[in-house]
Amino acid sequence: MPDTNDLKYSWNLSDIFKNTTEFENTKKETLNLLEEIQKFQGVLCDSSDNLYKCYSLDEKALKNFEKLYAYGMLMYHSDMANQDGIKMYKEVEALSTKFSVATAFITPEITYADETKIREYIKEERFKNYRRDIKEILEKKKHVLSKEAENILANYSEIFSAPENTFDTMTNTEFKFGTLMNENGEEVELTDSTYSLYLKNKDINVRRQAFSLMYKKYSEFITNIINNILCFFTIIKLANKYIIVCILLFSSLFSLI
Numbered sequence: 001m002p003d004t005n006d007l008k009y010s011w012n013l014s015d016i017f018k019n020t021t022e023f024e025n026t027k028k029e030t031l032n033l034l035e036e037i038q039k040f041q042g043v044l045c046d047s048s049d050n051l052y053k054c055y056s057l058d059e060k061a062l063k064n065f066e067k068l069y070a071y072g073m074l075m076y077h078s079d080m081a082n083q084d085g086i087k088m089y090k091e092v093e094a095l096s097t098k099f100s101v102a103t104a105f106i107t108p109e110i111t112y113a114d115e116t117k118i119r120e121y122i123k124e125e126r127f128k129n130y131r132r133d134i135k136e137i138l139e140k141k142k143h144v145l146s147k148e149a150e151n152i153l154a155n156y157s158e159i160f161s162a163p164e165n166t167f168d169t170m171t172n173t174e175f176k177f178g179t180l181m182n183e184n185g186e187e188v189e190l191t192d193s194t195y196s197l198y199l200k201n202k203d204i205n206v207r208r209q210a211f212s213l214m215y216k217k218y219s220e221f222i223t224n225i226i227n228n229i230l231c232f233f234t235i236i237k238l239a240n241k242y243i244i245v246c247i248l249l250f251s252s253l254f255s256l257i
Contacts, residue, residue, distance in 0.1 A: 016071045033061040034102040041105045045113035048121040055130045110137045180209035
């Protein structure tokens, strides 16, 4: 097994952003782009200019977001115990939700617009990079929800990722699964990353050790795991109320009482 602490096995994040200042500036630029995109809500299909400008902004915002997400995700997975990495990953996850909410109107507005008019728009040469995407939206009309429903789903994206993030943190930073003897008689450490490799090993004893060590550790934390699941359901209930407040335009959670 390679030494994952060796720099040659680490991601060179400077290929994405030279430093965190560049990351922060790109994040601010992306938030500004999302604000510009939202200005087209309700008037997106009024003209080919509106549709083109909105798609151009969306393209720029998406390119930025993909870089931001890659940087934050790789920073986080480089060391899941690093608080700066965790904070950065949470920021890009929150940005993902904002992105989904800000652009949720695009597909429904194209779907419910005059199809003949939209098809005329996209005949223009400037739509060559967006033509396929718009055509696919028109062809999937019956599967598209209303703007309101799409907005609701967009608000839940960050919540749905919470269990996976909890699992990643526990298995990669909190759990120490122990060591096993490999097929060469060498003592090696079992991790969440190497578990699948040992489980496919030709030596049945290696497979048995890996399986036993993995689930022995989970059984030790069964109470914590159950509590995490219960907490997740509590968070969903609170999030439901918060999202209802946002969608139905209540002034606060207390307005629901």
